[in-house]
Structure formats: structure tokens, C-alpha cells
Amino acid sequence: MTQARATIFLAGQHGLYHCTNRCVRRAWLCGIDPDTKQNYEHRKTRVEARIQQLGAIFAVGIYGYAVMSNHLHVVLSVEASAAEKWSKEEVVERWLQLYPARTPEQMNEKRVGLLGNPDAIVRCRNRLMDLSQQRGQPLNRASEFETRRPKPHHALNDL
Incomplete structure (x- = not known):
């Protein structure tokens, strides 16, 4: 089952x-x-x-x-050891590859918003190493x- x-x-x-x-x-x-x-x-x-x-x-x-x-x-x-070595910029770029915005302007807004939020980066990193x-x-x-x-x-x- x-x-x-x-x-x-x-x-x-x-x-x-x-x-x-x-x-x-x-x-x-x-x-x-x-x-x-x-x-x-x-x-x-x-x-x-x-x-x-x-x-x-x-x-x-x-x-x-x-x-x-x-x-x-x-x-x-x-x-997981590879994900722990990623910089916060790399975490955000990987996350945006997974969930891209519709326009370049929206993509930049999402990037800036994520980079300014350390808790969001931790959540994204954890999800990127979650099977x-x-x-x-x-x-x-x-x-x-x-x-x-x-x-x-x-x-x-x-x-």
C-alpha cells in the first residue's frame, strides 16, 4: 500500500x-x-x-x-550539505527558477523581497532540500x- x-x-x-x-x-x-x-x-x-x-x-x-x-x-x-553551502543569492535564484514571476519587473521585486527577508531565505533553503x-x-x-x-x-x- x-x-x-x-x-x-x-x-x-x-x-x-x-x-x-x-x-x-x-x-x-x-x-x-x-x-x-x-x-x-x-x-x-x-x-x-x-x-x-x-x-x-x-x-x-x-x-x-x-x-x-x-x-x-x-x-x-x-x-543537504550542498544546500547549506549556497549563498542567500543562490537560494533566491534557485527559488525563482522554480517559481518565476510573469514579468522581469515582478521577478526583480520578488528577488529584492526575498533577499530582504532572512526568514524567507531559510524557508526556501529548507524547501529546496526537501524531497x-x-x-x-x-x-x-x-x-x-x-x-x-x-x-x-x-x-x-x-x-
């Missing part, structure tokens, strides 16, 4: 973790969906790129991953949008 990440992983605890993400409601991550016959192979490179991007932002080492047709596997470790935060990031927003399936006509009649 699955368990919540928060009950398995304790923040700051070092170890190797094998994590899986599975698509739900018969959604297809990559490859050819046997129901719709649509090819989603183009998603695989985007998912792999997102895994690498998140690995570069968070203090999490990625030791391996496999993107399968309807799920993925990732082997991770928390690199639950990293695993909770959407891997591919485009694929989430693509796989939304319309309700079958008979289901609409039941409303």
Missing part, C-alpha cells in the same frame, strides 16, 4: 530513495495509448528534461530514472493538459 512522502522521508535525513509516479484515470505518459491510438512519445524528452531541471534546482541528486508508458521511476538522494517538495513538482504541465479526456456521452446523460 502506498504511503505519503511525509511519513517515509524525514527532512534532512540522508539516504537513497526509489520514487515512482503513476498516471491515473488510464492516462498515458508516453508511447502509443492503446485506447486512443495517439502517440505521446514526444513527452518522454520533456519529462526527462524536467527531471534534470528539478535536479539542478533542488539539493537532490538524481542517480537514475526510467520514463515508462504510464509511470516513471526516479532514484534520488538529498544533498517531498521536489517530488511534488509537476513534471509536465503540457502532458497534464493533453491527457484530459472528455466525459463519454453516456456519462453526460447522468448529470
Whole structure:
């Protein structure tokens, strides 16, 4: 039976973790969906790129991953010692990569606001070395949008 990440992983605890993400409601991550016959192979490179991007932002080492047709596997470790060495500017830049503003002006406002708030920098640093935060990031927003399936006509009649 699955368990919540928060009950398995304790923040700051070092170890190797094998994590899986599975698509739900018969959604297809990559490859050819046997129901719709649509090819989603183009998603695989985007998912792999997102895994690498998140690995570069968070203090999490990625030791391996496999993107399968309807799920993925990732082997991770928390690199807390690396995060402790980051300057406050580096913490803020990593945080802004994860949560960018819409305009350059808003981005600069967020940067200045975070740099002027030591408590916020501590919270950001802690979240950037939290495995639950990293695993909770959407891997591919485009694929989430693509796989939304319309309700079958008979289901609409039941409303």
C-alpha cells in the first residue's frame, strides 16, 4: 500500500530513495495509448528534461530514472550539505527558477523581497532540500493538459 512522502522521508535525513509516479484515470505518459491510438512519445524528452531541471534546482541528486508508458521511476538522494553551502543569492535564484514571476519587473521585486527577508531565505533553503517538495513538482504541465479526456456521452446523460 502506498504511503505519503511525509511519513517515509524525514527532512534532512540522508539516504537513497526509489520514487515512482503513476498516471491515473488510464492516462498515458508516453508511447502509443492503446485506447486512443495517439502517440505521446514526444513527452518522454520533456519529462526527462524536467527531471534534470528539478535536479539542478533542488539539493537532490538524481542517480537514475526510467520514463515508462504510464509511470516513471526516479532514484534520488538529498544533498543537504550542498544546500547549506549556497549563498542567500543562490537560494533566491534557485527559488525563482522554480517559481518565476510573469514579468522581469515582478521577478526583480520578488528577488529584492526575498533577499530582504532572512526568514524567507531559510524557508526556501529548507524547501529546496526537501524531497517531498521536489517530488511534488509537476513534471509536465503540457502532458497534464493533453491527457484530459472528455466525459463519454453516456456519462453526460447522468448529470
